[in-house]
Amino acid sequence: MASLLRLRSLSFFLAMVAVVVGTATAGGYYAPVFRATPWKQAYATFYGDETASETMGGACGYGNLFNSGYGTDTAALSTVLFNNGYGCGQCFQLRCVNSQWCYKGSPITTVTATNLCPPNWSQDSNNGGWCNPPRTHFDMAKPAFMKIAQWKGGIVPVMFRRVTCVRKGGIRFSFQGNGYWLLVYVMNVGGGGDVANMWVKGSKTGWISMSHNWGASYQAFATLGGQALSFKLTSYTSHETIIAYNVAPANWQVGMTYSASVNFH
Template structure:
């Protein structure tokens, strides 16, 4: 019997090693894909030097009007919006017309969706704030660049960076002790969310939350929810996980925002 136990241990170690190799390979592939510039098109909306959307389809509300989101607003076509799962992702966008554009790329955060018009047909398109669009121009040519309308651009994913900020959880209006909805803010790194779980006080069970819309997730398990709540996030792009313990207190209230002590590095 001893050889069989040894063989079983060998198989277990081998499976663990292969899983680690696959995860490492996936992370390297994801990192490499961030570095590749891809073709797309871009327009702008809002006022010429403005922040773009007033709120937006991701549900960030007034956050789009203040730093660090201010003037970095980006509405994207459905292929990048991903029914809201693309919310929070960050991209670098660079104009390709060297006659009027600098080599400087602007960094934008997905806060809104551009579902029709320029954004239809499965194409990759960015509808940027007037301020972000103008920053791609050479000095003194912002107005002329905006007058071009649709322009060819190159884009690539880039890590989100919110210096001095930790991940925050905004309790959406309408939440109750039986239905809890959370909006994720200031997520460094991938910026997007692939899955989300919540843990109640006094329980070791993690309950799956459902993606509602934009950057909002909810849970309704048919029984009263007991805080404080811990929240576990898994990113969509690279499956990285972060757990914020007891981040939402037992006396939580709708429309309040609770900041964790953590963020993705």
């Protein structure tokens, strides 16, 4: 009887560990799942016009945000949040608070970080230098800003929190570089939305560590032409690691974007 009780206790403990750690991956291992963070205070402004044309080609390297799936629900982050590019792809919920320009009911909108709001050291941090460190600030695409406040308000106090990035399909890899240098922009990242480390594997090589270039791009100085390419990625936030096998065929080309069948949770 005592042995049976111990066995049941062990089974219950293992089940609880599985719940705490996360959900099961295809490989049978339990991976962490990103959780929303507590609400914090910040400020928000906007840039560009209603078309959001000025938000295209931001510092994260996503290029045309309509083609890459991010649309106009985007924001440029102050230096603190941008975190040397590791903040690229992260998703935030924002709502305007304590301002006459807030919409009634303080509606919530969700944006993806696609750009850097650089410091403006010629302006005081509380008067124009809104993105100067150590300020936490969101410079939103105008259509996104207009979902939480009247645009004529200019700058409004907000509450924000990190949330899970819900993406359709797998992670996308946009290739640049040449025969000896592969530069990859990582897009459509789910879960925490971010990437901490990345590796590439050719059909004739082992895993090659890629270094962080800038924004959402990673690079490998290696000759990988004529090989099918696989990628291994670790999330910056959840530390979850996934492998996308045979993402690009052996005849892959620079300038093309290739999609995986896997994504972060």
